[in-house]
Amino acid sequence: MNIETQSCMIKGREDVEVITQHLNYQGEGTLVRITRGGICGSDLHYYQEGKVGSYAVKMPMILGHEVIGHVVASDDPALKPDQKVAINPSKPCGDCKYCHNHEENQCVQMRFFGSAMYFPHVDGGFTQYKIVDSAQCVPFPHEADDTVMVFAEPLAVCIHAANQAGDLDGKTVFISGVGPIGCLIAAAVKAKGAREIVCTDISERSLSLARQMGATTTVHAASGDFTPYLAEKGYFDVAFEASGHPASLLRCLDVTRARGTLVQVGMGGAVPAFPIMTLIAKEIKLVGSFRFTTEFNTAVDWLSNGILDPLPLFSGEYAWTDVAAALVFAGDKQQAAKVQLTF
Ligand SMILES: [Zn+2]
Ligand SMILES: [Zn+2]
Incomplete structure (x- = not known):
């Protein structure tokens, strides 16, 4: 043919x-x-x-x-x-x-x-x-x-990222950078039972989309107040870095609780002066996330069954x-x- x-x-x-x-x-x-x-x-x-x-x-x-x-x-x-x-x-x-x-x-x-x-x-x-x-x-x-x-494809990326963090049921989650991928991570972690989903970005428009996609709270990356999330070595069980900017990764390290998990999804270049001591002393599990495997089928299933919109x-x-x-x-x-x- x-x-x-x-x-x-x-x-x-x-x-x-x-x-x-x-x-x-x-x-x-x-x-x-x-x-x-x-x-x-x-x-x-x-x-x-x-x-x-x-x-x-x-x-x-x-x-x-x-x-x-x-x-x-x-x-x-x-x-x-x-x-x-x-x-x-x-x-x-x-x-x-x-x-x-x-x-x-x-x-x-x-x-x-x-x-x-x-x-x-x-x-x-x-x-x-x-x-x-x-x-x-x-x-x-x-x-x-x-x-x-x-x-299906971008959602698969986000379900894979969520799976990299392990069990999310009842967990507190931070997402830094809520372009389409950050927003779909919010929806995915919500579907997986996250209790609290706090999103940050420099764009008000993106923050409003994040709220529609599952964020329980949004904080402006430049003008917002992050001090409530810094006490006792950090608040969140899991953080997702989804912007690829060095400053965003540093913020994720600060707000993630000791022994928490940080998933790097955003693609970026080198991070100057990476605070290795923070990673060590807080015993943070830093994990990358790249594309997906069987999560593509999961994404097709979730979307055709209306698990998220x-x-x-x-x-x-x-x-x-x-x-x-x-x-x-x-x-x-x-x-x-x-x-x-x-x-
Ligand atoms: Zn894509
Ligand atoms: Zn192969």
Whole structure:
């Protein structure tokens, strides 16, 4: 089957183009007609800076890793034509020591949608049709709201981060940085039974979204008063750093109680003068969190069953042909949280 597909291709900094490609589906894997995709921070970095961290766009690459669609044809009899699916953007090798140990997010040969981490780069999902491994397709009910289901990937990131903190039932939680990921962490820890969820950010708009997503209290990062959370070596059982800013990590260290857990989710550079003595003396468990494994299926399940509602974070949608305008709008943090493309 020969199919024409239009794709949103990033070529470098502020250089994105819709181009026509041809796919040849020969019955292997699943051919999906993409219906909708969410723009993520990494897509924005590729567009605004031509790179994410040290991974620069060195060849044209299809953007996007938060996509859903309909099955057109599949080698998996369980995936019937028209079945709605969320596409897991990770394709682990299945054969390295991490894959064998069910730690697929650490796979040494991971192929992740829309990522310039390797060369040649791995194309993403902002395209009308895509052939994927059938195992990457997670079916969801036809009546589920597509706008909601596009949140499966970022929610999976946040459920994984929540799982990194262990049992959250009855716990006090601090979240520093409430962009879409911080807000979805608030929703995830609420779903997992957290008793108190205090969020901080420098943006009033983000704090208001955090309250809609589950925060019990919000404190402005610059003008707010954190002294109540500093007594007795810190207040919170668990802190999530979700902004990637050094000052935010230092604040998390201060407000986390002795022997508490600090989960680093926000991506950032070096932290100058990291207070190692605080970490040691308070015996804080500092743990990173990267992508997800089976949490993708959990996220699809939570969203299709209404365990949480991500829609306060939905800021608008654009046709794929307007991808440049969509990226500009999504990059304006005063106006936009999550922006979606429709195909
Ligand atoms: Zn994402
Ligand atoms: Zn592997």
